[in-house]
Amino acid sequence: MRVRTRVMSAVTASCALLALSGCxxxxxxxxxxxxxxxxxxxxxxxxxxxxxxxxxxxxxxxxxxxxxxxxxxxxxxxxxxxxxxxxxxxxxxxxxxxxxxxxxxxxxxxxxxxxxxxxxxxxGHIGWYVPTYFAKKHPDVTNWKNLNKYAKDFRTSESGSKGQLMDGSPSYVTNDKALVKNLGLDYEVVFAGSEAAQITQIEQFAKHKKPFLTYWYKPQWLFKKVPMTEVKLPEYKEGCDADPVKIKCAYPHxxxxxxxxxxxxxxxxxxxxxxxxxxxxxxxxxxxxxxxxxxxxxxxxxxxxxxxxxxxxxxxxxxx
Missing domain, CATH: 3.40.190.10 (Periplasmic binding protein-like II)
Known part of the structure; x- marks a missing residue:
């Protein structure tokens, strides 16, 4: 994740935010x-x-x-x-x-x-979210089938000519790269690096009322500060995520x-x-x-x- 601000004082040594491939x-x-x-x-x-x-x-x-x-x-x-x-x-x-x-x-x-x-x-539930202020102006953005229509609105310097789908840490549970590919979406998954970095970016987007599409999850306190609306992905059914390469469905609850x-x-x-x-x-x-x-x-x-x-x-x- 699901995740998942790093406010801690661990008693022992820690290897914070390990990548799955190392440490x-x-x-x-x-x-x-x-x-x-x-x-x-x-x-x-x-x-x-x-x-x-x-x-x-x-x-x-x-x-x-x-x-x-x-x-x-x-x-x-x-x-x-x-x-x-x-x-x-x-x-x-x-x-x-x-x-x-x-x-x-x-x-x-x-x-x-x-x-x-x-x-x-x-x-817990992982999903894709857009800011509610954008969803109110463009209600159809909340259906994944319409995401390509708005790809230009979600472009950033990191995503180039494609729309940006912002993820947090690469170590979290995420199917997003496979979903983008398998659903034929004109988006690039860009990792913020951590939950704290992702929150900072979301707050900056919201401050200037800019559109964004992000991997996010519940429960999460940020919804109280930045209201977000979930984008409906293809319905989750038991076993639809069994093959990470072929996955084409939403995240489960x-x-x-x-x-x-x-x-x-x-x-x-x-x-x-x-x-x-x-x-x-x-x-x-x-x-x-x-x-x-x-x-x-x-x-x-x-x-x-x-x-x-x-x-x-x-x-x-x-x-x-």
Whole structure:
């Protein structure tokens, strides 16, 4: 992704925003020395690079520390390398995954080194979006069949003679290059490089009321600042994305999942039970994300503020 403002202070060394093609083997070595340490009341959490996942970890960390007395160590790592680290016990939990069938097959079904940790409580959806101010003037732009008609409006210096479809990090889950090709669209996929860079570009476009077409996802706090309307792609049907090369359909709606190292799930005590119980809404996540990304609060301060206002909810996550 789905993603996914980088406001973090990781305790351990991190290899931020890894490309899928590099650093993966190094990242699995750069993990907490406390992960799975015998007798250590420490939990090591994987932190994905988008702010929604950072919000998950911020609140979980705050409660683990202040209600359950754990030390919490965080490792920032990209989506696929996180599965390797989790399998090896170098991190204990991933709190937000947007769906990786190959990794699930390898580590859950085959190796049995990772176990599902339950729903986050949030449904994620990746899609293509245009600013609502443009969609109101040109309603037919919200159907993919009409995108070529507007390609000239979405041109940038990076896309040349074609329209620009802006993506975030190359490490996110994306079918966009195949979709552009297979749907015969006169567009060039241009990567901003990160969620933060993509947000900056979207805000700049919006400030000057310029048209843009972007890969984006829900839940995401930016919709409150820059209203965007989704472009309808060919309907998603089960299995339509099985072959990444031939894909011609929309992204699915994905209930976001947690995953635990198998040993941690068995021996993690109160921490494992708490993280299994952790489940909140899109509104909850966006509230914390907005504080971190837009109000520039530290993750800890944002979590503290949310915890102070939602005791009835998080009390139910604590071990009985």
């Amino acid at each position: 993966a083997s190094d990242m699995t070595k750069q993990a907490s020395p406390y992960a799975n340490a015998a007798g250590a009341k420490t939990v090591t959490l994987s932190v994905q690079s988008w702010v929604g996942a950072q919000a998950d970890v911020a609140v979980a960390e705050y409660l683990l520390k202040n209600e359950l007395g754990y030390r919490v160590d965080r490792v920032q790592i990209d989506e696929v390398p996180a599965w390797d680290a989790l399998s090896q016990g170098r991190v204990d939990a991933i709190l937000e995954d947007w769906g990786h069938p190959d990794q699930e097959q390898r580590y859950i079904k085959d190796k049995k080194t990772i176990v599902p940790g339950g729903d986050v409580g949030v449904t 994905t209930p976001l999942q947690k995953y635990f190292n198998a040993d941690f799930a068995k021996k993690g005590g109160d921490a494992a039970e708490f993280l299994k119980n952790f489940k909140w809404s899109e509104e909850d996540q966006n509230e914390v994300s907005l504080m971190i990304a837009d109000k520039k609060m530290s993750p800890e301060d944002a979590a503290k503020a949310w915890v102070a206002d939602h005791e009835q909810k998080w009390r139910g996550w604590l071990p009985k």
